[in-house]
Amino acid sequence: MTPVDLLDLDSLLDDEERQIRSVVRRLVDDRVRPHVADWYERGQVPARELAREFGRLGLLGMHLTGYGCAGSTAVAYGLACLELEAGDSGVRSLVSVQGSLAMYAIWRYGSEEQKQRWLPAMATGEAIGCFGLTEPDHGSDPASMATRARRDGDDWLLHGGKMWITNAPVADVAVIWARAEEGVHGFAVPLDTPGVSVREIRRKMSLRASLTGEIALDDVRLPADALLPGAAGLKAPLSCLTEARHGIVWGALGAARDCLETTLAYAGTRTQFGRPLAGFQLTQAKLADMAVEWQKGFLLALHLGRLADAGRLRPEQVSVGKLNNVREALAIARQCRTILGANGVSGEYPIMRHANNLESVLTYEGTSEIHQLVIGQRLTGLSAFA
Numbered sequence: 001m002t003p004v005d006l007l008d009l010d011s012l013l014d015d016e017e018r019q020i021r022s023v024v025r026r027l028v029d030d031r032v033r034p035h036v037a038d039w040y041e042r043g044q045v046p047a048r049e050l051a052r053e054f055g056r057l058g059l060l061g062m063h064l065t066g067y068g069c070a071g072s073t074a075v076a077y078g079l080a081c082l083e084l085e086a087g088d089s090g091v092r093s094l095v096s097v098q099g100s101l102a103m104y105a106i107w108r109y110g111s112e113e114q115k116q117r118w119l120p121a122m123a124t125g126e127a128i129g130c131f132g133l134t135e136p137d138h139g140s141d142p143a144s145m146a147t148r149a150r151r152d153g154d155d156w157l158l159h160g161g162k163m164w165i166t167n168a169p170v171a172d173v174a175v176i177w178a179r180a181e182e183g184v185h186g187f188a189v190p191l192d193t194p195g196v197s198v199r200e201i202r203r204k205m206s207l208r209a210s211l212t213g214e215i216a217l218d219d220v221r222l223p224a225d226a227l228l229p230g231a232a233g234l235k236a237p238l239s240c241l242t243e244a245r246h247g248i249v250w251g252a253l254g255a256a257r258d259c260l261e262t263t264l265a266y267a268g269t270r271t272q273f274g275r276p277l278a279g280f281q282l283t284q285a286k287l288a289d290m291a292v293e294w295q296k297g298f299l300l301a302l303h304l305g306r307l308a309d310a311g312r313l314r315p316e317q318v319s320v321g322k323l324n325n326v327r328e329a330l331a332i333a334r335q336c337r338t339i340l341g342a343n344g345v346s347g348e349y350p351i352m353r354h355a356n357n358l359e360s361v362l363t364y365e366g367t368s369e370i371h372q373l374v375i376g377q378r379l380t381g382l383s384a385f386a
C-alpha cells in the first residue's frame with residue numbers, strides 16, 4: 001500500500017486486481033525506472049522491446065477479449081495504466097495507443113480477416129499500431145478533417161496527413177480516419193504501403209520517452225478490405241477515444257503518486273533551519289492537500305472503472321474523470337516540484353519529467369477545455385462547440 005492511501009482505498013480492490021497491479025509495478029520497477037530518465041533525456045525509447053515485454057505480460061489490448069487478448073476488467077486495465085504511468089506517461093501512452101486506440105478500433109469495427117491479421121500480433125507486441133485522427137490544421141475539431149478517402153474501382157485512395165501520432169515512427173499499422181463522400185471512414189493502413197511516409201516529431205519538451213510522428217498520405221492506394229466495415233461516421237473514432245481516456249483517468253494518478261512518494265521521501269530527509277522540510281506546517285499543508293486530491297481522484301477512477309465493467313460508462317462521465325484527474329495530477333506535480341526546490345528541476349528526480357509529460361496528457365485525448373464543453377453540454381443541453 002502506498003503511504004498516500006490514507007483512506008485504505010486498497011481495500012476496495014479484489015485480490016486479482018491487487019495481483020495484476022503488483023505484477024505491473026514490478027515490471028515498471030525492473031524495466032522502466034532504471035532507464036527512463038535517460039530515454040527522456042535522449043528523446044528515445046526502445047518501443048519494440050518494451051512492446052514485446054508488455055505483450056508477454058498480457059498488457060496490450062488487455063481489456064479486450066479473444067484474438068490473444070487478456071480479457072481483463074476495466075478496473076484491472078486502469079490499475080495497469082496507473083502503474084505504467086508511475087514509471088512514465090510516455091510508456092503508458094505506448095500501451096494506451098496500442099490497446100485502447102489501434103487494437104480497440106480493429107477489435108470493435110474491423111472485419112474478421114482484419115482482426116485475425118492484426119490483433120494476435122498486436123497483443124504480443126510483434127506488431128505495433130497507431131491511431132491517426134489529429135491533423136496539422138484540425139485537432140479539437142476532427143469533424144473538419146481534410147484527409148480524404150475516395151473510391152477508385154474496388155480500391156480506396158487516401159490523401160492527406162495526420163499529425164502528432166503516438167507510436168507512428170515505430171508502427172506497422174495505422175488506423176487512419178478520413179472523410180469520404182458519405183462520411184468519415186476508418187482504414188487499417190500498413191505503414192509500408194506505397195505513398196505513406198512517416199516523419200518523427202523531434203524537440204518535444206514533453207512525453208520525450210514516447211515516439212510521436214507525422215504521417216503523410218499521398219494518394220495511398222488501399223484494397224477494399226482495408227476499410228473498417230463497422231465504423232460509420234465520427235462516432236467510431238470518438239468511441240475509441242472514450243476507451244483510451246478511461247485509461248488516462250487512472251494513468252495520471254500514477255504520475256501524481258510517483259511525485260508524491262518522491263516528495264514525501266525527500267521532505268523527510270532534507271533539512272533546512274535545523275529540521276526536515278516535512279516538519280514545516282506549510283509543507284504539511286501542501287502534502288495534505290495533495291494527498292486528499294489524490295485520494296479523490298482514485299475514488300473517481302475506481303467509480304468510472306466499475307461503471308465501465310457494468311457496461312454503463314458514458315462519454316461525459318469519462319470527461320469528468322479525464323478533466324479532474326489530469327488537472328489535479330499536474331497541480332500535484334507542480335506543487336511537489338516546489339518542495340524539492342532546485343532539485344525539483346533536476347532530471348535526477350522524476351518530478352519535472354512527470355510535470356512536463358502531464359502537459360501533453362492535459363492536451364491529448366481531448367483538451368481540458370473540450371472536456372469542460374462536453375460536461376457543459378450535458379448540464380445545459382446546449383452544445384457550445386459543435
Ligand SMILES: Cc1cc2nc3c(=O)[nH]c(=O)nc-3n(C[C@H](O)[C@H](O)[C@H](O)COP(=O)(O)OP(=O)(O)OC[C@H]3O[C@@H](n4cnc5c(N)ncnc54)[C@H](O)[C@@H]3O)c2cc1C
Pocket residue numbers: 097130131132133134137138139140141163164165166167206207212360363364365366367368369370384385
Ligand atoms: C505528445 C502528443 C501525442 C499525441 N498523440 C496523438 C495520437 O496518437 N493520435 C491523434 O490523433 N492525436 C494525437 N495527439 C493530438 C492531440 O489529440 C491534439 O493535440 C488535441 O486534440 C488538441 O488539438 P490541437 O493540438 O490541434 O489544439 P487546438 O484544437 O488547436 O486547440 C488549441 C487550444 O484551443 C482550445 N480550443 C479549441 N477549440 C475550442 C473551443 N471550441 N472552445 C474553447 N477552447 C477551444 C483547446 O482546448 C486548446 O487549449 C497527440 C498530441 C500530443 C501533444
